[in-house]
Amino acid sequence: MTSAPEPSLDQVFQAISDPTRRGLVEILIRGPASVSSLARPFDMTLSAVMQHLQVLIDSGLVTTEKVGRVRTCRIDVTALRRAEAWLSGQRTVWEHRLDRLDLLLSTPTPSDRTGRPDMTDRSVLVSSFAIERTYPAGPDRVFAAWADPRSKARWFAGTNAEHHELDFRPGGVEVTRGKNPEGKPLTFESRYHDIVPAERIVYSSALLVERNPVTISVTTVQFQPTDGGTTLLLTEQDTFLDGHEQPEWRESGTNGWLTALMHELAATVTP
Incomplete structure (x- = not known):
């Protein structure tokens, strides 16, 4: 070779x-x-x-x-991952900046009687999305990419993560740590509630910035066999707190790591 x-x-x-x-x-x-x-x-x-x-x-x-x-x-998926990591890093930075600018321009600034901005405002935004992907591998192989800690770290956590650990079992916890574009500590913590091998995974997650929760979510992943592959259906319900994260950011990021899963499976294809 x-x-x-x-x-x-x-x-x-x-x-x-x-x-x-x-x-x-x-x-x-x-x-x-x-x-x-x-x-x-x-x-x-x-x-x-x-x-x-x-x-x-x-x-x-x-x-x-x-x-x-x-x-x-x-x-050779290694080169693809390097290109994707670079593009993803640039996209995340600019999408975050543009979305924050759009939020600032489109949202009236509340003020108290002295005309100063009210820094105590709180908000809750609830939304959901569903993504369907088809992979050229059977349900057992696609499921295994979620269950194996080394595989999950490669396609889910990526090269930008500072730490990743996975305890894949009902009641088990998965933790990914890194930094956001402003350099603040970022933690994504999931707890698995239901696992049926090669059929479904159900877990809840919390995204924290400097230990403060900014998004709470419940995710269901289903695996359906198709001709020569697997159809994966991911459904997620999210609660976004105080405008730290937006629904389109979460859906875009999920699409990104589902694409990385495709590359992970391609890298382990057997002739």
């Missing part, structure tokens, strides 16, 4: 800047493929496809292995 050693982030972004190479990556995320099968969907010669693959190999996104006359390509 060959792979480019420690490619730079610039190489990764340059590799996926081309639509053909992005198409190759999207195919390989679904599982390993031979060079000839990769070339079929594209209106170009096998030689041209090989040139694109070489760019992906040099960037560290793809590895290849030749057995007999067949060369098989696979995604």
Whole structure:
């Protein structure tokens, strides 16, 4: 098997800047493929496809292995995670800044009789959302990615987390610690209430900033077998306190780590 050693982030972004190479990556995320099968969907010669693959190999996104006359390509999820971590960090910072600015511009500032802002205001916002994803792996494998502490740390906690621990059992607790964009201590703590292997997970969570709860949630994750894979349905009910977090931020973040789960499963696909 060959792979480019420690490619730079610039190489990764340059590799996926081309639509053909992005198409190759999207195919390989679904599982390993031979060079000839990769070339079929594209209106170009096998030689041209090989040139694109070489760019992906040099960037560290793809590895290849030749057995007999067949060369098989696979995604190396490490490079994807580095690019995603960088983009996620930038997106989080700017979304937070823009949403805070929008909140400041759209919300009248209450004041007391002296005209000073009233710093004792409190608010409660209750909302819910549901996300459905289909993964090219059976329910047992998708469920295992939630149950295994090392796997869960990779795709859920990510590289920005300072600490992650998982006690995956009814009554068990999962804790992730890090910092928010302002550098304040951030803790996400979940308690598992119901676990049916390969069928469902139910847990409640609290997001705390400097030990102060800002969002309380209840989440249900269901796993349904489909042809060649699993449909995952995540339903979450949230209570947002005092405007520290917004519903769209929570849903966007959940979408982000469900995409990371896709990459985690792709990295452990067996031929």
